[in-house]
Amino acid sequence: MGKNRGPIRAVGAAVSVVLLVAGAAACGNDDKKDTAKADSTATASAAPTSKAPEAFSAAGYRGLKPGTAKDAGLATGVLEAAPVSLLDGCTDFVYKGGPAPDKTRMDAEAATEARYKDLNAQADAARGTAPAPAGTLPPGASAKDAAAAAAGSAAAAKDSAATAKLMADATKSIADMWVAREAKDKAFLATGRVSFAATGLRELVAPAEARTAEGIGAGATLDALQQAYGAKGLQLAKSGKYELPVEGQQGWKYEFTVDGGKVVGMAVANRDIKCV
Known part of the structure; x- marks a missing residue:
């Protein structure tokens, strides 16, 4: 039995070498596969993923x-x-x-528009009911007639002043609407x-x-x-x-x-x- 130990050991060593070489080759192949996979992944990542x-x-x-x-x-x-x-x-x-709805701005828009509609409706109505200019007094008119004419002229002047103010307010409300529109556009x-x-x-x-x-x-x-x-x-x-x-x-x-x-x-x- 002692005489056979040398060859057995030699065979065992040879087998170990073969296994080591095979393992190294396998690892080399795995490394190549991993490298190829990485290259493939990198290529895929480099490809465009979104449209213009x-x-x-x-x-x-x-x-x-x-x-x-x-x-x-x-x-x-x-x-x-x-x-x-x-x-x-x-x-x-x-x-x-x-952006979320701005309640403050929207409330201001609503108030501006409501005022615009109301004032312009009043202005339109006032244009249709404006008093006719007071006529001149006939010759020989009494003091009573003159007083009545003066009162009428004063009332007409008062109405005209109120109408003029209404027209001015209506015009301003139109400008306010333009300001509101521009503010919305800018926002x-x-x-x-x-x-x-x-x-x-x-x-x-x-x-x-x-x-x-x-x-x-x-x-x-x-x-x-x-x-x-x-x-x-x-x-x-x-x-x-x-x-x-x-x-x-x-x-x-x-x-x-x-x-x-x-x-x-x-x-x-x-x-x-x-x-x-």
Whole structure:
């Protein structure tokens, strides 16, 4: 038995070497597989995972387009459910994640509009009931007639003064409405806003990150705006905004608010659609 120990040990050593070599090879193969897998994962990660941002357009933005009814617009899920303004009878909403309704501003809007409607209704009525100018006294009129005429003239003057004040207040209420509208526009210039009339969508105000197909949006220079749309009919309107008619959609226009030589707001709207 002692004579056979040497060969047995040699065989055992040889087997161990073979196993070590095989194990190393297996590990090498596993490393290659892991490396290949890592390379594959890296390649997949490097591949594009998102589409280009949606262009802001009158043809449709975030599922909203001309003709969309208010309920259908809310059903898209892209708008917050609570309105942020009811001024002029339109109902305005913000996009998801936009600012919450400002009760103080909305209450002020409601009070301004109520005063505007009341004063202008009174002014319209007063215009139809204004007293006729007092006539001259006939020759030989009595002192009583003269006194009556004087009283009538005084009453007419008093009525005229009251009417004049009413007209002035009504005119101021119109100016107050313009101020309220401008304050609303400014409040949502960066976040965006969607306005619905009774008949459907009336105005889409773009959020600050939105861009048209030509790359125009908040921050674009006036030169870039004119280069993009000058040949297509872009004009400076009386409102102070730059307007561009939407081809093929009667009444709809792009509106660009420019301040300091740069675009600060962008909308597409149909002002011919009345809120109520």
